[in-house]
Amino acid sequence: MFISKLRISGFKSFCEDTTITISSGLNGIIGPNGSGKSNIVEAIKWVMGENSSKSLRGSGMNDLIFSGSASKASKNIALVSITIEVTKNLLEDNYKKFLKDNIIQVERQAVRDSGSTYRINGKEVKAKDIQFLFADFSSGSRSSNIIDQGSVGNLVLQKPIERRKVLDEAA
Amino acid sequence: MFISKLRISGFKSFCEDTTITISSGLNGIIGPNGSGKSNIVEAIKWVMGENSSKSLRGSGMNDLIFSGSASKASKNIALVSITIEVTKNLLEDNYKKFLKDNIIQVERQAVRDSGSTYRINGKEVKAKDIQFLFADFSSGSRSSNIIDQGSVGNLVLQKPIERRKVLDEAA
Amino acid sequence: SRSRVLNAFNEINNTFSFLFKKLFSGGKAYLELVDSSDPLQAGLELMVSPPGKKLQRLSLLSGGEKALASLALIFSTFINKTSPICILDEVDAPLDEGNVEKFCELLKEVTNVSNNRFLVVTHNKITMGFMNKLYGITMLEPGSSKVVSVNLDEAESVSAAE
Amino acid sequence: SRSRVLNAFNEINNTFSFLFKKLFSGGKAYLELVDSSDPLQAGLELMVSPPGKKLQRLSLLSGGEKALASLALIFSTFINKTSPICILDEVDAPLDEGNVEKFCELLKEVTNVSNNRFLVVTHNKITMGFMNKLYGITMLEPGSSKVVSVNLDEAESVSAAE
Ligand SMILES: Nc1ncnc2c1ncn2[C@@H]1O[C@H](COP(=O)(O)OP(=O)(O)OP(=O)(O)O)[C@@H](O)[C@H]1O
Ligand SMILES: Nc1ncnc2c1ncn2[C@@H]1O[C@H](COP(=O)(O)OP(=O)(O)OP(=O)(O)O)[C@@H](O)[C@H]1O
Numbered sequence: 001m002f003i004s005k006l007r008i009s010g011f012k013s014f015c016e017d018t019t020i021t022i023s024s025g026l027n028g029i030i031g032p033n034g035s036g037k038s039n040i041v042e043a044i045k046w047v048m049g050e051n052s053s054k055s056l057r058g059s060g061m062n063d064l065i066f067s068g069s070a071s072k073a074s075k076n077i078a079l080v081s082i083t084i085e086v087t088k089n090l091l092e093d094n095y096k097k098f099l100k101d102n103i104i105q106v107e108r109q110a111v112r113d114s115g116s117t118y119r120i121n122g123k124e125v126k127a128k129d130i131q132f133l134f135a136d137f138s139s140g141s142r143s144s145n146i147i148d149q150g151s152v153g154n155l156v157l158q159k160p161i162e163r164r165k166v167l168d169e170a171a
Numbered sequence: 172m173f174i175s176k177l178r179i180s181g182f183k184s185f186c187e188d189t190t191i192t193i194s195s196g197l198n199g200i201i202g203p204n205g206s207g208k209s210n211i212v213e214a215i216k217w218v219m220g221e222n223s224s225k226s227l228r229g230s231g232m233n234d235l236i237f238s239g240s241a242s243k244a245s246k247n248i249a250l251v252s253i254t255i256e257v258t259k260n261l262l263e264d265n266y267k268k269f270l271k272d273n274i275i276q277v278e279r280q281a282v283r284d285s286g287s288t289y290r291i292n293g294k295e296v297k298a299k300d301i302q303f304l305f306a307d308f309s310s311g312s313r314s315s316n317i318i319d320q321g322s323v324g325n326l327v328l329q330k331p332i333e334r335r336k337v338l339d340e341a342a
Numbered sequence: 343s344r345s346r347v348l349n350a351f352n353e354i355n356n357t358f359s360f361l362f363k364k365l366f367s368g369g370k371a372y373l374e375l376v377d378s379s380d381p382l383q384a385g386l387e388l389m390v391s392p393p394g395k396k397l398q399r400l401s402l403l404s405g406g407e408k409a410l411a412s413l414a415l416i417f418s419t420f421i422n423k424t425s426p427i428c429i430l431d432e433v434d435a436p437l438d439e440g441n442v443e444k445f446c447e448l449l450k451e452v453t454n455v456s457n458n459r460f461l462v463v464t465h466n467k468i469t470m471g472f473m474n475k476l477y478g479i480t481m482l483e484p485g486s487s488k489v490v491s492v493n494l495d496e497a498e499s500v501s502a503a504e
Numbered sequence: 505s506r507s508r509v510l511n512a513f514n515e516i517n518n519t520f521s522f523l524f525k526k527l528f529s530g531g532k533a534y535l536e537l538v539d540s541s542d543p544l545q546a547g548l549e550l551m552v553s554p555p556g557k558k559l560q561r562l563s564l565l566s567g568g569e570k571a572l573a574s575l576a577l578i579f580s581t582f583i584n585k586t587s588p589i590c591i592l593d594e595v596d597a598p599l600d601e602g603n604v605e606k607f608c609e610l611l612k613e614v615t616n617v618s619n620n621r622f623l624v625v626t627h628n629k630i631t632m633g634f635m636n637k638l639y640g641i642t643m644l645e646p647g648s649s650k651v652v653s654v655n656l657d658e659a660e661s662v663s664a665a666e
């Protein structure tokens with residue numbers, strides 16, 4: 001199963017409702033410093049369940065909602081949604097009910113000064129359901145499949161006891 | 172006063188006795204990954220008194236001595252020397268005696284499994300003398316004049332109480 | 343599941359040694375379980391010697407060598423599993439031109455072999471040239487991000503606008 | 505002494521705000537003493553808003569924006585004192601092409617104004633082009649570093665050898 005589409009609206013610098021198609025192979029994200037490339041990476045982490053301030057560079061949910069610019073007013077809602085194409089037999093039974101035409105759409109929405117809510121194909125679910133869904137896919141926001149900016153050398157710098165996490169996730 | 176020449180012999184990957192002239196303005200150091208560029212930076216830090224393992228990427232003095240390669244035997248001595256051109260009136264009295272033709276040459280030598288020794292214009296001195304000499308020059312290996320690889324963003328990431336060091340050094 | 347961890351260890355170790363040799367055009371590297379005889383408790387250590395150099399403390403490696411060795415290990419975990427997406431944010435930043443080239447060729451092979459989709463954030467023109475699709479992120483209106491799909495030949499002008 | 509620190513603070517603050525505007529072609533930034541009314545005990549805080557963007561938590565800045573803001577502060581400490589040498593090891597790595605250009609122009613001005621000598625380690629062709637002298641470090645014999653003085657026109661072939 002793989003992500004085929006990403007939609008970002010009101011999340012960090014993405015004031016505008018933005019959709020990115022993710023094709024097979026290598027999808028390059030380019031642009032000047034501060035344009036929003038790493039914000040896209042964080043949007044994907046966030047919709048898959050990430051909450052850590054360190055991993056999202058913010059210090060609370062409100063930091064993730066578009067806070068306005070010189071020419072635009074702030075927003076009150078941040079929305080990120082990913083469309084995942086799934087082969088039916090790879091999905092656990094309790095998630096098969098969500099499957100529509102081999103597609104699972106996962107959505108997370110944050111409202112300013114309120115919490116965030118998750119939806120799978122439009123139906124509201126708990127954070128735990130999202131965790132299990134992605135644990136299933138052996139990825140998820142904490143999986144070793146996302147290498148953050150500046151952290152490529154980390155595996156070499158870590159202590160052996162921290163590095164073994166790579167082994168545990170693969171086993 | 173400014174550094175006009177740098178000599179490295181047996182320090183880290185500099186097996187060969189190497190001399191680099193430092194001109195006024197911008198001196199660029201280029202070359203492939205692992206060729207020895209940052210080792211040059213550390214040689215300068217080390218001769219000015221640096222001892223921290225973190226700052227020199229080693230874990231003891233022996234790590235700083237050329238340990239051999241596929242084609243060369245290891246060395247037992249690491250030597251770094253810098254030539255500093257000084258305007259006489261800028262130097263403290265107790266250092267004026269070292270001055271020869273407006274030049275002060277500072278040298279540090281490490282012998283494997285032994286300590287390191289310092290020399291100013293050939294005369295052996297203590298580590299404290301080197302510290303005072305460079306404190307005088309308001310630089311020295313810990314001064315904010317050396318930005319290590321990977322650490323350019325640090326000033327922004329530090330806590331306010333750590334960042335104020337910049338202020339104390341300038342005052 | 344001690345055996346599961348040992349199997350994962352052996353598989354990743356073999357892939358890691360192989361990918362390291364590819365990225366460094368030689369040299370030698372392998373993994374070791376350390377600090378405990380119990381594979382469930384042991385730490386994972388890297389033993390690395392770039393071509394022509396001796397096996398030394400990892401901390402002495404250069405910035406680019408650390409990144410490249412890390413990438414060999416990262417790719418050996420990508421290869422052995424499929425995931426919804428793999429994301430690399432500016433991992434080519436510390437690499438010289440020759441090593442960016444090697445990284446890209448390996449990345450292309452990993453995509454073919456493992457069927458994984460990659461999102462690759464980069465400022466590097468060589469890396470851009472290896473992409474199948476390119477998305478340019480701009481802030482024509484200050485503070486507000488917009489995405490523009492870019493043709494690979496247009497990439498030159500996008501990075502000129504950087 | 506309290507007044508010395510306050511004087512240093514004001515001088516660096518003015519230089520920092522000015523250099524920030526230069527590097528970012530706009531925007532606004534200044535320093536603040538925080539957590540204590542005593543300048544000898546206070547922390548040093550950065551208040552930064554790139555052009556068109558609001559003043560926000562520093563952590564939200566992009567990798568390149570953090571580097572550029574840091575460089576504005578670093579240069580404001582270089583400008584106000586003379587030292588035997590100033591060393592920058594790959595500080596241009598996180599910057600896009602436009603920002604590398606701005607960084608280099610500022611670096612050139614700082615050298616003229618402050619008479620400081622710089623050692624600049626870089627992989628970036630734009631930065632190489634701004635240097636007065638170039639030294640190429642090679643390892644023709646694996647594991648053993650050698651220095652070669654390079655002409656600025658030869659720089660193309662040196663980085664091709666990277
Ligand atoms: N909640 C928010 N509202 C508005 N803008 C935000 C918000 N959070 C972050 N930003 C802005 O997003 C920008 C950072 O974007 P991002 O880190 O994605 O840049 P980037 O393209 O990765 O740049 P670089 O190449 O330097 O890494 C910052 O300028 C920051 O001010
Ligand atoms: N004591 C030593 N004896 C021999 N080689 C050493 C010693 N200490 C470090 N080295 C080697 O020096 C190399 C690192 O050099 P350095 O960090 O200067 O590279 P660099 O040119 O800065 O590369 P990059 O562009 O990747 O930052 C490593 O390959 C390391 O093995």
Ligand SMILES: [Mg+2]
Pocket residue numbers: 037038039149566567568
């Ligand atoms: Mg980024």
Ligand SMILES: [Mg+2]
Pocket residue numbers: 208209210320404405406
């Ligand atoms: Mg280096």
